[in-house]
Amino acid sequence: MNSQDFQLFGDIVRTRSGLVLTEEKVYLLESRLVPLARRRGMDSLEDLAEEVRRHRDERLLSEITEAMTTNETFFFRDNKPFDIFREVVLPQLLETRRAQKSLRIWNAACSTGQEPYSLAMLLKEEAAKMAGWRVEIMATDISDEVLEKSKAGLYSQFEVQRGLPIQLMVKYFQQVGEMWQIDSSIRAMVKFQNKNLLEDLSNLGKFDVIFCRNVLIYFDQPTKSKVLSQVHKIIASDGALFLGGAETVLGICDDFKPVEGQRGVYTSAINGMLAKTG
Amino acid sequence: MPSCLIVDDSKVVRMVARRILEDLKFGIVEAEDGKSALDSCLEEMPDVILLDWNMPVMNGIDFLRTLRKSQGGEDPVVIFCTTENDMAHIREAISAGANEYIMKPFDRAIIEAKFSQVGVI
Ligand SMILES: C[S@@+](CC[C@H](N)C(=O)[O-])C[C@H]1O[C@@H](n2cnc3c(N)ncnc32)[C@H](O)[C@@H]1O
Numbered sequence: 314m315n316s317q318d319f320q321l322f323g324d325i326v327r328t329r330s331g332l333v334l335t336e337e338k339v340y341l342l343e344s345r346l347v348p349l350a351r352r353r354g355m356d357s358l359e360d361l362a363e364e365v366r367r368h369r370d371e372r373l374l375s376e377i378t379e380a381m382t383t384n385e386t387f388f389f390r391d392n393k394p395f396d397i398f399r400e401v402v403l404p405q406l407l408e409t410r411r412a413q414k415s416l417r418i419w420n421a422a423c424s425t426g427q428e429p430y431s432l433a434m435l436l437k438e439e440a441a442k443m444a445g446w447r448v449e450i451m452a453t454d455i456s457d458e459v460l461e462k463s464k465a466g467l468y469s470q471f472e473v474q475r476g477l478p479i480q481l482m483v484k485y486f487q488q489v490g491e492m493w494q495i496d497s498s499i500r501a502m503v504k505f506q507n508k509n510l511l512e513d514l515s516n517l518g519k520f521d522v523i524f525c526r527n528v529l530i531y532f533d534q535p536t537k538s539k540v541l542s543q544v545h546k547i548i549a550s551d552g553a554l555f556l557g558g559a560e561t562v563l564g565i566c567d568d569f570k571p572v573e574g575q576r577g578v579y580t581s582a583i584n585g586m587l588a589k590t591g
Numbered sequence: 592m593p594s595c596l597i598v599d600d601s602k603v604v605r606m607v608a609r610r611i612l613e614d615l616k617f618g619i620v621e622a623e624d625g626k627s628a629l630d631s632c633l634e635e636m637p638d639v640i641l642l643d644w645n646m647p648v649m650n651g652i653d654f655l656r657t658l659r660k661s662q663g664g665e666d667p668v669v670i671f672c673t674t675e676n677d678m679a680h681i682r683e684a685i686s687a688g689a690n691e692y693i694m695k696p697f698d699r700a701i702i703e704a705k706f707s708q709v710g711v712i
């Protein structure tokens with residue numbers, strides 16, 4: 314691929330999603346965009362680039378962006394954050410929110426749904442402690458394709474074997490041919506919506522808990538800061554932010570500080586209830 | 592080094608599983624049916640058992656029920672690994688005392704995920 318075309322595709326993807334494609338990603342770009350070009354009846358990436366330059370068709374630009382995102386995910390990814398949520402964050406929120414009896418959770422960049430459904434199953438398992446509570450799980454992603462898959466809640470044999478304890482699978486899944494579908498009772502707990510993290514997030518409302526994992530890692534530093542400061546505006550002052558294993562706020566955004574002793578969890582630098590658990 | 596007993600009548604499956612589990616730092620013992628697996632357990636209880644369902648002489652579920660009634664047989668973590676991939680079999684395995692369940696075909700990612708889920712790696 315020539316460097317003008319690489320730059321063209323790189324710019325589209327970066328400005329629309331925040332995803333940074335470095336030169337060594339040429340191979341990835343080719344392997345993902347060639348099938349897209351073929352589907353649209355074009356023979357090569359030069360043709361695709363030409364088409365983009367000529368029409369700048371919104372749908373095509375979105376498809377290019379979506380094709381370049383990494384959607385890898387699995388149930389209860391890394392385990393530990395979910396343990397911390399169940400054992401530390403949730404008990405505190407049940408205490409501090411006992412008057413309102415309401416909890417709002419946002420799963421940003423939810424990919425194919427394993428992460429929000431893990432949270433939903435976890436909450437279902439804790440339901441005895443939450444009688445009369447209103448719990449909302451909002452799950453968003455930039456890609457309509459993964460959101461469709463999320464809503465269907467249908468997973469392959471391979472997917473249900475990554476991270477999902479067998480006891481939960483037996484309890485909350487049904488076999489549908491070769492696939493496994495998560496119960497409608499769990500699906501009903503999660504609201505899916507398309508949301509680009511680079512856009513204004515303020516219309517989502519305030520959240521007590523935010524899971525934003527394994528997406529900032531693909532952004533450059535200024536984009537990370539921008540997204541995190543937006544996230545800060547919509548998290549409760551005593552809320553908890555969960556980032557991925559290779560992500561941090563340190564040196565990127567002063568609005569958050571790490572919760573001592575709880576890896577991957579951050580809270581507002583000003584108020585943060587979790588700080589005292591240290 | 593933790594030990595894992597691989598019980599499967601297929602030599603190929605035992606070999607593939609052995610390779611993956613040796614990389615995960617398990618000491619490996621093999622058995623080709625439930626009966627010889629029981630003999631092996633009576634000699635020395637392993638920490639983990641990777642267990643096929645359909646085998647000659649004694650199948651996996653009968654082995655598991657017998658194991659869980661034997662002295663010290665409550666201890667090993669038992670992970671089924673079988674082509675029986677329907678809910679009825681999975682439920683039966685859990686009620687017989689299985690800790691996890693792998694549906695074949697398996698690969699390294701699945702073995703690692705399941706072993707870490709039950710806390711043995
Ligand atoms: C690797 S997945 C992470 C999924 C899940 N959070 C996890 O940790 O397993 C990254 C997801 O981020 C989404 N994504 C990428 N850029 C985005 C953006 N600008 N806004 C919202 N989602 C984005 C991708 O579509 C993809 O589904």
